[in-house]
Ligand SMILES: Nc1ncnc2c1ncn2[C@@H]1O[C@H](COP(=O)(O)OP(=O)(O)OP(=O)(O)O)[C@@H](O)[C@H]1O
């Protein structure tokens with residue numbers, strides 16, 4: 001189990017159009033340092049971009065801030081990267097959302113509604129906590145796929 | 155700052171290949187759509203999007219690609235993709251897009267399929 005925090009970085013960024021790439025930089029650097037493969041880092045980046053864009057587009061946060069927490073979890077060795085993207089905006093009710101379906105989207109005038117599904121597909125575990133006081137998307141990914149952090153014996 | 159998407163087109167016999175370079179976000183997607191619709195006006199029915207120069211896409215950009223796919227289905231044309239990064243490929247599969255468009259590892263394989 002990856003139960004202790006080996007390293008944690010918290011950032012506060014200004015919410016603005018096109019800030020999503022910058023917002024991912026630190027998390028990608030941390031992922032690289034902990035030894036995650038380039039392909040897995042790329043998946044983390046894409047998921048994080050979606051979480052950031054949602055905060056930019058939908059949060060209506062009065063403070064115009066994005067809060068990013070990056071944590072490396074593990075017992076002794078890094079095992080898991082946990083990224084939390086939060087805003088203090090209006091929030092939303094996930095239960096009221098309809099799961100996107102490509103066949104239907106192709107016919108519909110609105111093609112949007114994929115971000116959360118993409119985040120969930122690219123990360124290992126995703127929790128969305130949203131209230132009228134804001135939204136937090138907590139996403140984790142193990143350092144390697146499958147039997148993640150089991151160390152290779154010599 | 156995000157650089158805007160650069161796009162180049164290779165008009166071949168029976169297929170037009172669009173090469174993207176950069177981030178496919180809303181502006182990038184709009185740019186691709188503009189060029190794709192121009193190619194349809196020119197009479198092309200087979201389009202290939204070579205994404206080798208694109209490392210990131212976002213959901214808004216992909217939604218615009220879905221619009222292009224819808225249009226291609228309408229006119230009974232073909233839109234294919236090649237040279238996707240593993241993450242973009244995975245994302246297209248997560249969305250179920252792979253069922254409505256063809257995804258090829260390389261341009262040669264795609265071109266072969268499109269111009270038969
Ligand atoms: N941080 C947030 N604050 C407020 N509402 C949000 C937030 N994130 C998501 N939502 C709500 O959840 C909906 C679904 O989000 P999702 O990212 O899946 O799709 P989308 O943003 O509408 O479209 P796409 O991501 O495909 O561009 C949004 O339309 C919005 O109503």
Ligand SMILES: [Mg+2]
Nearest residue numbers: 054115116213
């Ligand atoms: Mg979204």
